[in-house]
Amino acid sequence: ARTGDPEVVYGAGKTPDQVVAILRALHDKHPERAVLATRLTPEALATIGEALPEATLDPVARAVTLGPLPTARGTVAVVAAGTSDAPVAAEAALTVAVHGAGVERIDDVGVAGLHRLLGVRDRLAQADCLIVVAGMEGALPSVVGGLTGVPMVAVPTSVGYGASLGGVAALLAMLNSCAPGVTVVNIDNGYGAGVHAARVARQSAPR
Amino acid sequence: ARTGDPEVVYGAGKTPDQVVAILRALHDKHPERAVLATRLTPEALATIGEALPEATLDPVARAVTLGPLPTARGTVAVVAAGTSDAPVAAEAALTVAVHGAGVERIDDVGVAGLHRLLGVRDRLAQADCLIVVAGMEGALPSVVGGLTGVPMVAVPTSVGYGASLGGVAALLAMLNSCAPGVTVVNIDNGYGAGVHAARVARQSAPR
Amino acid sequence: ARTGDPEVVYGAGKTPDQVVAILRALHDKHPERAVLATRLTPEALATIGEALPEATLDPVARAVTLGPLPTARGTVAVVAAGTSDAPVAAEAALTVAVHGAGVERIDDVGVAGLHRLLGVRDRLAQADCLIVVAGMEGALPSVVGGLTGVPMVAVPTSVGYGASLGGVAALLAMLNSCAPGVTVVNIDNGYGAGVHAARVARQSAPR
Amino acid sequence: ARTGDPEVVYGAGKTPDQVVAILRALHDKHPERAVLATRLTPEALATIGEALPEATLDPVARAVTLGPLPTARGTVAVVAAGTSDAPVAAEAALTVAVHGAGVERIDDVGVAGLHRLLGVRDRLAQADCLIVVAGMEGALPSVVGGLTGVPMVAVPTSVGYGASLGGVAALLAMLNSCAPGVTVVNIDNGYGAGVHAARVARQSAPR
């Protein structure tokens, strides 16, 4: 792509066979680069696993890569509170790797357990960019943003029910964060956060 | 009132003279009890100050009381992050006092400054009920709720702009709090939170 | 948990086997305490029933407990109008019991049948905390709140169609209740109401 | 008008002089009939009072009539809880009178004071149509609808703040009323309720 990014296939609304065909075509054109496919159904994952045995499957992220990952430059820390947000955090982490930055996963650090969060403070500070994933009330980015000045992207997730309005509550909370400099992407958009954070991390790493 | 609560005048949409008249009538009927008037304009506060010199004015809360406050039983801690939320916190605190419970104010403890919050942990734990006031992303109740099991009422405020939607973002966040047992009242409704918390505190105090 | 509450498993989005595994692990760690699992599918209930025969199943509440319930202190009255709201009322009631308070169920008392409601007035007044569950127009908390000054938590349910907007209509009604001191939790959140009410009831009971 | 109704001037967005001119023109054409003007500013009311001394001013309803009212047939009871809803109730009542039905006002009967409401039960039952006006949580129509089978129109008002969303909360509540047969008009639309109720009352009265 014109922007220098790897090719990415958005799997939603495509049949397993369509995804396989696109992946194969992109991979054949540039076998030296990684291709990423996201938002895959279990059926698509299975079909890809059989049709493209050299592909790497990430069932939690509902995604696959095909071709060698680029050398990592810089580090993105992907922070998440709970297992419900795991698919979005995994999509973000894989996207970061495919876009050429290193990934540090920091899981199980919710706002209701501040001590675990305070315990990872150094790891947060050492990253070049943070991706903070949270559903329900979406409070985690505000708390993390009070602990460090590392550039941060917040990802609201659709985890919740009733007044969570499919993730809108978390989205609004993040947009209104009192921690300065929090930027936000669409609900469940681990991919978009990963692209931004990888770009920031790569250019922040000493060459 | 049938529920045993003091009389409260809702000042919004009433002229200063109307408020004075209602206050006077309620006070004359039961001079031994406190009457509370809320949501008063600066003009109403001034008019009451002149017409009812024995009234106690609380300009931050935009409220007045007339008549002796009841003896306090139990303690409600009113927690707020910033000066912007002060009017709502003050309305809550005054309402608690008028409804017969003691008030402990804990100010300046936002989610972006966790150390101040951790420093007041004991004061939170010693209260019989908590009122936690927050605008913007409304994250404070979740963080406080992770620190203590004291019953809590969260009050979203209309502080913010744009996607805060007049307080709806904070309201939704609080309704989706991952801290268990957080209950919520209407945006800016310090009064309602005060009534609930005072009831809880009073019945929790050993007789 | 740090707040002194029992462990609770949120079953939504977990497989039956995951729920069984988590329940078993928590129970093994503290066999002397109750563990609660909520939002269980019929499949999860069946799987648990077979895998953990000592668990107590509550199919109406879509929940199970494992381990002995704590001794009850204080009383929470759970008030609901109709059979449609039964699952939410049952989740609230079971949560109260698991969190150590006694439960009094008051069913079949809707706003359209005032006489039944007036008939239970004494039972309402004797409770330490009320949980009032209602869907559709969510009017029941306002009416109950006019009958008694006992602390109340209102639970809107998603029962309704069209302009009920999945429970948002009932939620908004309860947030705007003209009865003072009504606090509100998320749509269908019997669990959250139960935690708050049990805390209030326990600390209100004479020791 | 083709439907047999009197002419009504909607004052919002019109200058006082425009309202006077339209009233005068309509009155000159049919001096034997009443003309109604609603939604008048205090300035418009004052201008009309001077320019059309034979007009009858209703400052609470923010409305005037010019010309003789028709003979009343049938009775509409206009029910409202509080003083805040008075302008809407007054607009409804005046509209009923201008459209040829008798008016019975039942004030001060809110859902938080059931005994006053039960005390007016006979007056409700004797009306040919009910108009029930309520703001905030909009619960009154549900309660009244449980007491009587008289046809009812519910009018939500914009009284409230925060999550009342300018009357939308009351509107939604009324649309979801569990009392059967409640019909609803736009927020603050006392006029529309009055037209419907007067039509029902007139045709219900024995000729």
Added chain:
Amino acid sequence: ARTGDPEVVYGAGKTPDQVVAILRALHDKHPERAVLATRLTPEALATIGEALPEATLDPVARAVTLGPLPTARGTVAVVAAGTSDAPVAAEAALTVAVHGAGVERIDDVGVAGLHRLLGVRDRLAQADCLIVVAGMEGALPSVVGGLTGVPMVAVPTSVGYGASLGGVAALLAMLNSCAPGVTVVNIDNGYGAGVHAARVARQSAPR
């Protein structure tokens, strides 16, 4: 019921067997009256057809009646534009009949075909109450309301897609109708419209 209405079973969320059991119980108590069950699934309709052969099934209305209909007094005209709105119109019509008024169906009269509408003008004028059902832009009540002064209830339906927002577009249109006296019920609520209209028609008919 206290209001003199027949018993009605709301079938949504009930199993076929539950509906059969309730219908049977209500019918046994008062075999001389009609019982109505609405919002029935095809499965419930089939089960009822077998278990209660004396019940009358109305598959278009997704409803059944059991027991003799009351003698009709007065007439309600049920007006609808298209086949998509037929289930709601049928629910309204059957509800009217069960509540003791006569029904006149006027179908296939949409706003885009004014001549058909003008052709039924007399039939509209002769009714005691109108029920006007419309989805999508919900314009039909405004046009009908310009043709006649008969009391009208408008029923928005969920027919449409995209910006119809599940019937909210039609609901808002009807609440803002420029035709005076249009009252509105919830989206798809043919039942509620039927109750109101039958009450109006019955009391309008000469005794």
Added chain:
Amino acid sequence: ARTGDPEVVYGAGKTPDQVVAILRALHDKHPERAVLATRLTPEALATIGEALPEATLDPVARAVTLGPLPTARGTVAVVAAGTSDAPVAAEAALTVAVHGAGVERIDDVGVAGLHRLLGVRDRLAQADCLIVVAGMEGALPSVVGGLTGVPMVAVPTSVGYGASLGGVAALLAMLNSCAPGVTVVNIDNGYGAGVHAARVARQSAPR
């Protein structure tokens, strides 16, 4: 402009002096063309009237033109129901003229008075494009669209209150119109409708 359209100044948020300066600069550059300024406050209109006496003021449209209007080709009929919608209809009409098409005004034709509408059917059919302006329930485009197959642009206005939601009700109605081929512009956007309609009319007129 690159698209061949005349220059248009959007007056909202600009001071009267700024508008004068921009108008003068654009006029000096191309004195042979018309410049249009819209959304002018009364103050801006007055200032322009004095500073640019050769400008033509249209106070109803809250707009001015400077320089000669182009020769009209083709005809746009601007249809509106009431006086409240007049400013938007006037903005549309003036925009059409500035963009080189002829204007036919058809006023006072609301959905509640079908006979006036049927009386202008021929004038509608002879236009090359229709602009239909309506507030409140926004029903007029559907009715007009049933009478003629001329291309139509519908303009919702912010006229209304309560559930009109500032014009959103009319906007949604028009987007859901059952009349085929109705296209819609933003609320109160007479300008945008005028540009589209003038383009259609100009290219439809025989050269």
Added chain:
Amino acid sequence: ARTGDPEVVYGAGKTPDQVVAILRALHDKHPERAVLATRLTPEALATIGEALPEATLDPVARAVTLGPLPTARGTVAVVAAGTSDAPVAAEAALTVAVHGAGVERIDDVGVAGLHRLLGVRDRLAQADCLIVVAGMEGALPSVVGGLTGVPMVAVPTSVGYGASLGGVAALLAMLNSCAPGVTVVNIDNGYGAGVHAARVARQSAPR
């Protein structure tokens, strides 16, 4: 139809057999004209293919035609960015053809690839009307509108997730386009755009 348009069957909510029956009846009445059926399920397409072998199936558009298409006059360019929007673009294109105008498809021209868009500038300029289809952020109409003054209809699609709110984000974007003269239809309403554009194109073509 009265407006001169061909008959169109809206397939949503109709059984395959119903669609076949309606198509056959309309075709028998006017075998010399085309009939269009839209929003067909795969089952309906299959049934029609068997029952009406002379029908032309368009599986991408989820539509069929029966009978000869009219001679095309004028040209509509249907512009779309991606494969996700293909069904809506295809519905628009087929509708244009059925309504008697020629179709020019311009695919694969998104806002993120400006050079492809600049490359089709001449083809855009030669059309008589443009239909621009876009989901997600709905930016394409603004960019196209800056390149040409040809009359344009924008069609938002429901492609997207999270904050796309089922197409509402794209709809709002198009309604607020800074390109003058963009008109908009309902989400996914390729049909409505096609009717408008065909009318414009036909009357723009020299006779």
Added chain:
Amino acid sequence: ARTGDPEVVYGAGKTPDQVVAILRALHDKHPERAVLATRLTPEALATIGEALPEATLDPVARAVTLGPLPTARGTVAVVAAGTSDAPVAAEAALTVAVHGAGVERIDDVGVAGLHRLLGVRDRLAQADCLIVVAGMEGALPSVVGGLTGVPMVAVPTSVGYGASLGGVAALLAMLNSCAPGVTVVNIDNGYGAGVHAARVARQSAPR
């Protein structure tokens, strides 16, 4: 502040004297650093200009700084289309400078004038971070994001009317951008965008 950022005073809701007092106090504590105050009314700006003559006023940004700006490291390009968005762009630019990065302003580049945008492509590519400001349909970030892979923060503004919903339309568009890696801040939040972008630019510049 703990995060290493300069102190910033949020002027909204503070009196001019309060702002002066806070600025003075913060400046006295650290005269070697810059303090920033935003969201100042014209009155506050005037009062500060008199009371703190050494302060630097930025009336377009509605902001002031006091104390020396830090040495700039790295470059942030602030991109905006029109004069209406100027205040937000200026707030962003000043915030960047106060937070220690260099600023490059790129104005007058809207989506409707692609050639100006293509002409600044090199300047975009040379920045370390982009801030793209846009109101109305919020399309600019998508187009810029197709031209370059530089990390970007998009700022929706409240410029627009009607269906722009106070900036919500632009916000939603940006959240749904098809350009990968676009992150978003609250409506009109130039400050938040500036903090994020300055952090990214500073750490991207070679040390």
